[in-house]
Amino acid sequence: MGMTKCVLSLVILSCYVHVIISFCMFELPKDHNPKNCTYKDSVVALGDSLEDFERCIKIGCSANGAMHICGIGINAGVFQPPPGCRVIKGDKCAPKLVDANDNSIECHPKVDE
Numbered sequence: 001m002g003m004t005k006c007v008l009s010l011v012i013l014s015c016y017v018h019v020i021i022s023f024c025m026f027e028l029p030k031d032h033n034p035k036n037c038t039y040k041d042s043v044v045a046l047g048d049s050l051e052d053f054e055r056c057i058k059i060g061c062s063a064n065g066a067m068h069i070c071g072i073g074i075n076a077g078v079f080q081p082p083p084g085c086r087v088i089k090g091d092k093c094a095p096k097l098v099d100a101n102d103n104s105i106e107c108h109p110k111v112d113e
């Protein structure tokens with residue numbers, strides 16, 4: 001029963017972290033003597049990093065096999081599109097503003113910068 005409670009709080013914690021800071025997460029080495037980092041189907045050498053433009057994440061692998069996975073581009077932060085616009089994934093995960101009703105039309109809002 002204690003176990004169930006622990007698992008449950010872990011799930012809640014990871015959901016919480018995911019919602020609040022969706023930019024980076026950290027994972028400890030899976031092995032005692034890791035030779036690489038693996039995330040889903042990506043293998044990253046120790047001390048190396050890899051940008052995954054499919055999932056819009058950057059996977060960093062420390063020398064000790066710990067991993068940090070950070071969002072890049074549209075996953076790097078929260079983008080609040082102006083009214084009538086929508087944010088979609090552009091080239092190499094760059095945020096792209098398009099018309100809220102038509103992805104093929106670029107959105108050019110009036111912005112005061």
Ligand SMILES: *[C@@H]1O[C@H](CO)[C@@H](O)[C@H](O)[C@H]1NC(C)=O
Pocket residue numbers: 031033034035036037043
């Ligand atoms: C990654 O490391 C594991 C052991 O930690 C090993 O079994 C696997 O073959 C390695 N993969 C690559 C592609 O080097």
